Amino acid sequence: MDLIWMLVFMGIVGAAIGAVTNHLAIKMLFRPHEAKYIGSWRVPFTPGLIPKRRDELAKQLGNTVIQHLLTPDIFKRKYFNAEMEEKTTKFVVQQLNDKIFLSEKTIADWLKLGGIENISAIANEKMGEQIDFQFNRLKSRFENETIRHLAPVDWQEKADSKVGEIVSYILLKGEDFFESDEGKMTVKNLIDDFLSTKGTLGNMIQMFVGESSSLAGKVQPEILKFLRATGTKTMLENIVRNEWEKLKDRPVVEMLDGFDFEPVVENIKLYLTQQVAIEERLNKTLIHYFPDVTEWTETKLVPKVASFAFKEAENKLEEVLRKMKLEDMVKEQVDSFPVERLEEIVLGISKREFKMITILGGFLGGLIGVVQGLIVFLIN
Template sequence: MKRLTIVLTILFMAFIGALIGGVTNHLAIKMLFRPHEPKFIGKTRLPFTPGLIPKRRSELAVQLGKTVTNYLLTPDLFRRKLMTPVMEERVEKFVQDKMNKYILQSDKTLNDWLEIAGAADLPEQVEDKMLTLIDRQLTEMKLKVTTGTVEEVVPLRWQQQVEERIPLASDFLLQRAEQYIDSTEGRETFQKLIDDFLNSKGTFGGMLNMFFGDSDSLVGKIQREALRFAGAPGTKELLDKLIWKEWRNIQQQPMEKLTAEFDFDSVFHSVRKYALDQLALRDRLDHSLEHYWPKGAEWTADNITPQIVKFVFKQAELQLEQSLQKLKLDEMVKEQVDTFPVAVLEDLVLGISRREFKMITVLGAVLGGAIGIIQGIIAITLNGI
C-alpha cells in the first residue's frame, strides 16, 4: 500500500508538471501573436496585449527590411545572378526575336508604322515641302536667268567654251558651204538664181546671156568662183569676225528679252509633276521594312543588338548599387510588412515553424513531467514515506 502511494504521488506530480510545462510553452508561443490588438478594462490596457510580434511589428518590419537589403537582395547578388554572359546572351536573343517579330520581319507597311506613330499625313507633308522647295528653287532660277545680260548670267566657263568653238564653227560652215556649192543641188541652185536674174532684167538680161554664153557655162564659172571664195583665207577671217561680232552682240542682250517667249509655267508644271511621279512616296511606303531591308534582321543581330544589350548591361552594372538605393527596398519591405494583417503574419510564421512549435510544447511537457517526478521524489523523501 505504501509503495502504491509513492508511485501515484510521483505520477501525479509528473502529470501536473507536464501539464504546467506544456500549457506554459503553448501559451508563450500563442502570446507571440495573440492577442492581435490591445485589450482594455475600462481605460487600463491589460499587460502583454497585444502579443509580442504585433506589438513590435514596426520594429520587425524595419529590421526585416535591413536584412533583405544588407544580406539578401544585395548588389553582389544581382551581379552574380543577372550580370552574367549567359544572361546577356539570353537578353540579346530575346530582344532580337522581338525586333524580328514586331519590326524587322513584320507584315506592317511603312504607312502602317507612320499611322501607329500618329504621322499618317507625313507623305503629304513631305510632298508639300518638296513642292515648296522646288517652286522656290525654280523661282530663284527664273529670276537669276532673266536678270542681267547674257554675259552676266551665263557661266563664264560656258562662254569660254563657246568662244573656243567659234573657229571650229566657221571651219564647219565653210566646209559645208564648199560641199553644197560643189554638189548637184548647189549647181541647180546657182542655175535657178542666174535664170531668175536674167529673166528679171529683160533685154539686158538677154544681152548678158549672149555675152557670157549659155547659162550652164555661166553657172560653172560662178560655181568655181564660189568655191575659190569659200576656200580663201580671207573668207575664213571674215566669217570669224562676223561670228565674233554676233557673239558679242548676243552677250550684251538682256536675258529677259531673250527669254520673253519662253513658257516657264509649263516647264515648272512639268518639273513638279515629274518630281511627284518619281517620288511616289505613298506607293513607296506601302511596303514592309523587310522589303527595303531584307537583311535587316541579320545585320542588326550582328551589329546593333549586341552593342545595345552590352551597353545596357554595362550601364546597369555601373548604376546597380545606386539604383537599388533609389528603389529603397528596405522601405518597401517595411511598408509591405506593416500592411500585413497580423493573422496573415501569424499564418506565415506558423506555416513555416508549426512542427517546431509543437515540439517546443511537447518539450515543455516533458521537462515539466521530469521536474514533477523530481519534486515527487523530494517530497516523499522529506515526508519520510
C-alpha cells in the same frame, strides 16, 4: 501510497502549467492583433509581440534583405557571368531570327503592326508634296536671281571661253549653207521677195540686171566673202559676248516667262513614283533586302550588344539597387501585410514545431512538479 498520489498530482499540475504557459507564449507572439484598453489604460502585453514590433520587424527585414540576401555580389555571381551572357545571346538571336528576320511578314505587315497603314499612298503623297515645295521654292528664287548669281563661276568662265568656238561654228555652217544649192535658192527667193516689194523700182532693177538667178549668182560670193572675213568673226564675237553679258544680268524668270512647268512637274512625279515603286518594295520580306542579316546578327550585332549591356548593367548594379530602395519596398510590403495572414503562414509552416514546444513545456512542467513533490516529502 500518499507519496505516489502526491507526485502524480504535482506532475499533472506542473505539466498543465508548462504546456499552457508555452502555448500562451506562442499565441502571444501574434495575439492580440490590436492593443486592448480598459478605459484609457492599455492592457499589458497587448498587442502581441510581432504586431507591436511590426515597424521594427519590417525595417530589420528590409536591412537583412539588402545586406545579406539581395546584395550586388549575389546578383553578379548569379546573373552577370559568362554562362548567363551566352544564354542571353543565344535566346535573343533565336527570337530575332524566328520572330522577325526569318518571318514571312512583309515590311508592310511590320508597319501595319506598328499602326502604320497605307504607307505607299502616304509616301507617294509626301513625295509629290516635296517635289511641289522644292519646285515652288526654286521658282521663287528665280524671280529675283540672275544667271550671274545662280550659275557657278567656273560654269560662266567656261561659257565665256566657248563664245569664239560658237561663232566659228555658226560661220562655218553659214558658208556650207550658202555654197549649197539650197543656199543659192534661198538667196534667189530673198532677192525676188525684195524686188517685189519695191514696185516700179524693183521692176526697173530686174530689167537692168536680168533674171534674179543671175543676181543671186553675184550676191552669193559676196555673202561667202563676208562670212570668211576676219572682221566678221570679230564683230559676231563682240555681239554674242555683249548679248551674253546682258543675258547673265536678266532675272531667270523673264527667260522662263510663259513656259508651262506643270507637265514637267507631273512627269517628274510619275517618273519618281515608278522608279521608287514603294508599294512593290514594301511587299518584300526583311530577308529579301538583308540576306546575310541572320549571320550578321548572330556573329556581330547581338554578341556586341549583349557584352556591352552586361558590362554596363554590372557597373551600374549597385547604383540601380540603391535607387530601387529595396529595403523600403520590403518594409512597405511587411507593413501592409495583414497580421492574421502572417500568423497563418508562420503557424502553418511551424505547426509541428510549436506543438512539440507545447508538449516539451508540459513534460518539463510535469518533471518539475514531481521534483517539487519529492522535495516537499523529504522536508516533511
